């Protein structure tokens with residue numbers, strides 16, 4: 113089973129130093145090691161650290177980006193109770 117996170121866990125990881133967690137749909141991604149490589153730039157990613165970035169993600173990317181990077185960046189899922 114994949115690791116479960118609360119929205120609080122995600123909120124507490126909002127800088128590359130602490131770990132830069134973002135939520136896309138109900139999955140949690142750790143972007144700290146990827147910010148400097150992100151083709152869309154580091155700044156825009158840092159701005160959504162600790163937050164749900166689903167809307168922004170789907171605006172600029174498609175499913176193939178997620179498929180390509182999820183093995184490297186995905187660290188788990190949001191807990192059921194955190195979806196409220």
Ligand code: HEM
Nearest residue numbers: 141150151152156157160165168169172173174177181185
């Ligand atoms: C798992 C998270 C993410 C991954 C793996 C990722 C990866 C990428 C990749 C590979 C590109 C190059 C274009 C492409 O191949 O489609 C890109 C472009 C971009 N990304 Fe991300 N990205 C992520 C999250 C985000 C988020 C959360 C934002 C906004 C807050 C963002 C904003 C952008 C922008 C603005 C571009 C440039 C689009 C363009 O030049 O047309 N990305 N990203």
